[in-house]
Amino acid sequence: MLVIIALVCLGFLWGLEQYFQRRWEQELFVVIQLSATEIFCGETFSLTEKVENRKSLPLPFLQLTIPFKANGIALVDRQMQHSVPVNDFHQIFALAGGSFLQRRFPLKAEKRGAYPLRTLVVHSRNLFFTPRYQKVYPMQKDILVYPALVPPEKFFERYQMGLGDLLAKISLTQDPLRFFSLRTYQPGDPYRAINWKKTAQQQNLVVNQYQPVAQGSLRIILELPQPYHFQLAKIVEEELSLVATLAQQATALGWQVTVTSNACDEAGANLFTTGQVFNSLAIFRQLAYVVAEKSGPRQGLFSPLTSDAVSWVVVSYANQEKAQHQAALQQVSQGAALWFTVVEKAALQEKSSAMEQYWEVRPV
Secondary structure (H helix, E strand, O other): OHHHHHHHHHHHHHHHHHHHHHHOOOOEEEEEEEOOOEEEOOOEEEEEEEEEEOOOOOEEEEEEEEEOOOOOEEEEEOOOOEEEEEOEEEEEEEEOOOEEEEEEEEEEEOOOEEEEEEEEEEEEEOOOOOOEEEEEEEEEEEEEEEOOOOOHHHHHHHHOOOHHHHHHOOOOOEEEEEEEEEEEOOOOOOHHHEOHHHHHHHOOOEEEEEEEOOOOEEEEEEOOOOOOOHHHHHHHHHHHHHHHHHHHHHHHOOOEEEEEEOOEOOOOOEOOOOOOEEOHHHHHHHHHOOOHHHOOOOHHHHOOOOOOOOEEEEEEEOOOOHHHHHHHHHHHHOOOEEEEEEEEEEEEOOOOEEEEEEEEEEEO
């Protein structure tokens, strides 16, 4: 009798196991939503998981795993006021039959780059937590983290002029008869541009903006170190931030911006086609895909140089050919050029030393 009861129980458990194996993934719906897919480094966004179990069969154990590129995205702990890097983002929970669960997680972009999300892996166990089942859902999401923009105040503090003033030195003049808009006063703006009437009304300095007489053009030469080694990582990020900031400021003035660079993506393909006009968003996106280790040769960046741009800006790491390149650039730009060199400065502290990136800016 006991043998029969044991066989019946085993048969029942086996049947239950077979039923669970066939049914656990049926009528199970998983949705992943991102509040933003293109953000600047240092900004936060949110990931929302929506899981619905429409069948009556309960799911006592579910684990959702999203593979993330290492050390780029962090989970923000608001209570502890810190963030934890995410490699494989996973959550474990249980769902009753006919239930719905939604969870929202704050994330922070801590490193510039492109983060493709291609798979969502769901693991489950039966009522007795013994076997482990798996289903892979395809995903077609990409998170692009742009370089962090450089605050204009950083330029003003170090060089006694704002970034807007740096660009104005090589920009086309504005037509004072073609009023465009108002904006808040920034260091370096001429006092004659202040709208005193609006300033009195708003109790804050406001300046007039006018449309340019003609559309300007700016060529940015981005020179990344090659060969590359990990000690140059911060310098590369500083260069990319400078280019992003310069592009944003120039396009805001209505300029046409072209970029020449040896920057390449993961596949080793050059990201900037010489002569192609980019808006600021397109430049941000290309910079997100830059992989410093794949940088191409630097030799072709300054040869040949043509006078197809009104103004030039070079962002580079110190190299032996700098003087030669500056001479060639001076010839085609007729002085309408700036050269940003990213270097390292040793800052001695109490019992330790740190390296700080800063820029040497020189007219060409």
